[in-house]
Amino acid sequence: MLSPTPDAMSRDEKRAGGALASIFALRMLGLFLILPVFAIHAQTIPGGDDLTLVGIALGAYGLTQAMFQIPFGMAADRFGRKRVIVIGLLLFAFGSAVAALSTDIWWTILGRVLQGAGAISAAVTALAADLTREQHRTKVMAMIGSSIGLVFAISLVAAPALYAAIGMAGIFWMTAILAIAAIGLVTHVVPPAPPLPPGPKPRFREVLLDTQLLRLNFGIFTLHMVQMAMFVVVPGLLIRYGDLPLASHWKVYLPAVLLSFVLMVPAIILAEKRNKVQPVFVAAIGLLLLTLLVMWLGSTSFMVVAGGLLSFFVAFNILEAMLPSLISRIAPPRAKGSALGVYNTTQALGLFLGGALGGWLVKNFDAGAVFISGAAMAALWLVAAATMPPVPLRRTLGAAPAAHGILDTKP
Numbered sequence: 001m002l003s004p005t006p007d008a009m010s011r012d013e014k015r016a017g018g019a020l021a022s023i024f025a026l027r028m029l030g031l032f033l034i035l036p037v038f039a040i041h042a043q044t045i046p047g048g049d050d051l052t053l054v055g056i057a058l059g060a061y062g063l064t065q066a067m068f069q070i071p072f073g074m075a076a077d078r079f080g081r082k083r084v085i086v087i088g089l090l091l092f093a094f095g096s097a098v099a100a101l102s103t104d105i106w107w108t109i110l111g112r113v114l115q116g117a118g119a120i121s122a123a124v125t126a127l128a129a130d131l132t133r134e135q136h137r138t139k140v141m142a143m144i145g146s147s148i149g150l151v152f153a154i155s156l157v158a159a160p161a162l163y164a165a166i167g168m169a170g171i172f173w174m175t176a177i178l179a180i181a182a183i184g185l186v187t188h189v190v191p192p193a194p195p196l197p198p199g200p201k202p203r204f205r206e207v208l209l210d211t212q213l214l215r216l217n218f219g220i221f222t223l224h225m226v227q228m229a230m231f232v233v234v235p236g237l238l239i240r241y242g243d244l245p246l247a248s249h250w251k252v253y254l255p256a257v258l259l260s261f262v263l264m265v266p267a268i269i270l271a272e273k274r275n276k277v278q279p280v281f282v283a284a285i286g287l288l289l290l291t292l293l294v295m296w297l298g299s300t301s302f303m304v305v306a307g308g309l310l311s312f313f314v315a316f317n318i319l320e321a322m323l324p325s326l327i328s329r330i331a332p333p334r335a336k337g338s339a340l341g342v343y344n345t346t347q348a349l350g351l352f353l354g355g356a357l358g359g360w361l362v363k364n365f366d367a368g369a370v371f372i373s374g375a376a377m378a379a380l381w382l383v384a385a386a387t388m389p390p391v392p393l394r395r396t397l398g399a400a401p402a403a404h405g406i407l408d409t410k411p
Contacts, residue, residue, distance in 0.1 A: 013140065017132065017143045020144060022182070029154065032151055041167075042105060057108050062348050069121060069122050069344040073123065073341020073344070074338050075123075075337070077201065077334065081193045084120065089180075093175075095112065097176050099111025101169075115175075121344040125141070125144070128328075131194070134328075138325040141320075149313070156250040202334065213327065216343065217342060225350035227351070229355070232355060233362055237302075241300055241301065252306050253309070278391060280318065289382055291311040299368050
């Protein structure tokens with residue numbers, strides 16, 4: 001295993017990281033602004049009194065994301081990253097316009113379906129991997145992940161004020177405008193993508209069934225399933241045991257998210273500069289497991305829940321940065337888009353199933369069942385990660401995957 005070189009990020013790497021993080025942020029801000037206020041707005045439109053349809057309107061985006069991540073990732077490998085990203089952003093902007101013009105819940109659902117069809121996450125992360133050296137890749141992925149967390153925190157504060165000022169149609173139109181602005185970043189700010197290395201492209205089945213990529217895909221599935229299930233119960237716990245009204249929950253979320261960004265930095269530096277990627281990765285999963293166990297034991301304490309949120313976001317942000325970096329290191333260079341498409345699909349499925357599982361557990365048991373079930377999944381993930389072979393920092397471009405899995409390819 002080679003030691004990382006001591007050189008700093010180049011100007012193009014910084015530009016690529018900042019621009020791609022901004023593209024994610026502009027797209028996600030529009031989505032996140034909808035979440036805190038849409039259920040209230042739905043009561044004012046035809047069909048919005050049906051809570052099932054309201055839930056479908058919110059969840060339709062994630063379902064079509066899961067359906068289109070792999071096709072978009074494969075298209076990015078074949079036709080180029082930037083072209084696919086621009087097409088996805090245009091679809092997203094069109095869906096936002098449909099939702100802005102909707103007059104009932106059904107047209108809103110259609111708009112959300114079209115938004116989700118612009119599934120560019122795999123193409124963006126593949127482009128980030130193409131434009132950065134491996135010793136700096138986790139930093140760039142951390143920039144992207146942090147931008148998403150930051151706009152989520154901003155949306156919790158800004159959404160009610162924006163809804164009062166411009167209404168739901170205005171928020172959807174703003175979402176469309178942000179997507180168009182993101183296209184400008186793709187075409188004028190993000191550096192040109194390097195050509196794909198020569199050699200045969202691995203079959204999709206090899207990427208889908210590779211044992212080491214499966215471990216990482218199970219990880220992102222678990223991480224987002226736990227996240228969504230937690231947020232089915234956490235708002236109720238903050239109200240019940242902290243006497244904190246819903247409109248004030250940002251006072252807990254915002255400090256936890258911002259402080260977690262600060263606390264994750266030493267872990268990322270240790271992983272990259274000291275070549276401790278796997279120890280930090282395993283430790284972060286261990287922190288996630290410990291957090292869920294503590295919240296299970298202390299779910300009736302407001303301080304435990306609030307402290308658990310901070311601990312959760314620290315683990316979440318570290319893992320969210322490291323997982324796509326590891327995928328890009330392990331996947332064959334000519335199949336990064338496909339590998340990241342599978343990765344983002346399992347992420348979306350985790351979000352979808354986490355919400356359903358969290359609701360079922362609370363309905364049939366209690367909040368503690370959500371935390372202990374999440375802890376069980378995290379324990380399985382910890383075993384899978386702790387038994388992984390060493391991840392090479394570098395790999396030979398175009399190398400064919402070994403029989404035991406792509407991860408076994410030597411640098």
